[in-house]
Amino acid sequence: MELLTILLSGLLGLLSPVGGVVERIAENIIRSQFQQVEQLRVRVDNVPTHQLLQGKVQRVRIAGRSLQLRQNMTIAVLEVETDKVDFDTDNLNRIQLQQPLEAGVSVVLTEQDVNQALQSDAVASWLLNVTVGTLGRRTEQSQQFNFSQPKIHFLANQRLRFQVQLTEDGVEPLQITVESGLGIVSGSQLQLIAPIVWVNEEQVPEQILNAIATNFSQQFDLRSLQSAGIQARILQLNISPQKLEIAAFLHLETSSRLLKQLQL
Template identity: 40%
Template sequence: MELIIILLSSITSLFSLTGVVVDKTVETALRSQLDRAEQLQVRVDNAPVHQIINGKINKLRIAGRGVWVSKDLRIDTLEVETDPIAVNLQAIQADGQNPRSSSLQQPIQAGVKFKFNEADLNNFLKSPASIAQLQKMTTSTFGAAASSLNKDYQITNPQLKFLGNNRLGITAELKDPGSDEKLAINLETGVSVIGGRKFQLLAPTATVGGTQVPPFLLAGLTTGISDRLSVDLLEQRGLTTRILQFKVSPQELELSAFVRISGTQQ
């Protein structure tokens, strides 16, 4: 979700101090917000010069392949298409190095689509930030599934598998740092979207060290993930998001959403 903020909140900085914006200017500004991008194409549609000078463009299209949001997270395919955009150029110029706080003449609305492959998401799962989050979730959810988990187990080797039909498989190991003892974690679950706002796990099953995880513990996992992946928190930053499609096939994970930014984000 952070990428949506990067993409849309940076749009207010895409106008130069002279009020002129062209495709290459937009691409350069966008690349500056990313770690890197293997391919990135930007097109400003139907933008007469007099509109551009007044801070208006009719449509902005962005298409990318191999877009790295950070050094750990790569998006295989990215597509963005906005509605008409109108910004306050005087406010942008006055803000100087902080154009994101500039007021918009109208909210920015856009459709966004992301596609991920297994290899990229597994690379992200192995990052320190992801491991820390998985450690926290594993301890709180699966801890009671094995009597020996009063030890300081560490989660290692997380792996994600696309199963198709909107189902995911996740495996990992819990390792006792004081010995070679390991416990295997296996989770399989369906994923759905509730009201365009939250993700929900469907019919999850899990084992820890070969022991079936009780349903009441999985219920806690379902609630925890749903709360973490809710778009509600983004609204506090001036960004309204509605998830339009979530699809998992054996080849890729695809996410489409509608976003609206009011210009009050910080």
């Protein structure tokens, strides 16, 4: 969601009727919202040029390399291409789309960059305060577990491996390893394929695996974005050693509440 907000904010630069420097303005706005950028290019197709003054752009293309988000997550490669953009020019302080915005997005994440993000303070703080319902009890009690040392490996054949250590007061730490394929269901949900889970090298029963797989699909369901006026579909997902590649399609409604957060 943060990445989408950054890209939309770059459209604010298109509101400035400065002719040839419009691309540089949009690029600077996007660049300023990343922690660090190795390379970024923005191209705006607005022929005839007077259409820009009317809030109409034929196409916007964004390409970047090594873009670091504020959560210490780095995107190795980012490519975005929009369809026609039509916005209201009466209010230059806020984006108001005249028609839905559609765009194709392609992202490449490296194993090294993902693991660096997993070591960030934000992720560490979340892992240290995970509450899990107590298994096998008929009460509403819950247990507090601490997860630490998370690490991910991108494997061949569309599979990945995730490792994390679980600790609880007075109990010897457990080493949890999850290996699974990753697939797409109806373009909107991520699905674990043939998952295997080990706890201290002991394989977890299939019944628990099924519960884990079901919960994973529910957590990574892009249909949850529809309430914010965003429709998203994953078109392609490729996992290979050292990297993960995702291609997606985004449709942003004119009434999306995400647009209301953006202003000059």
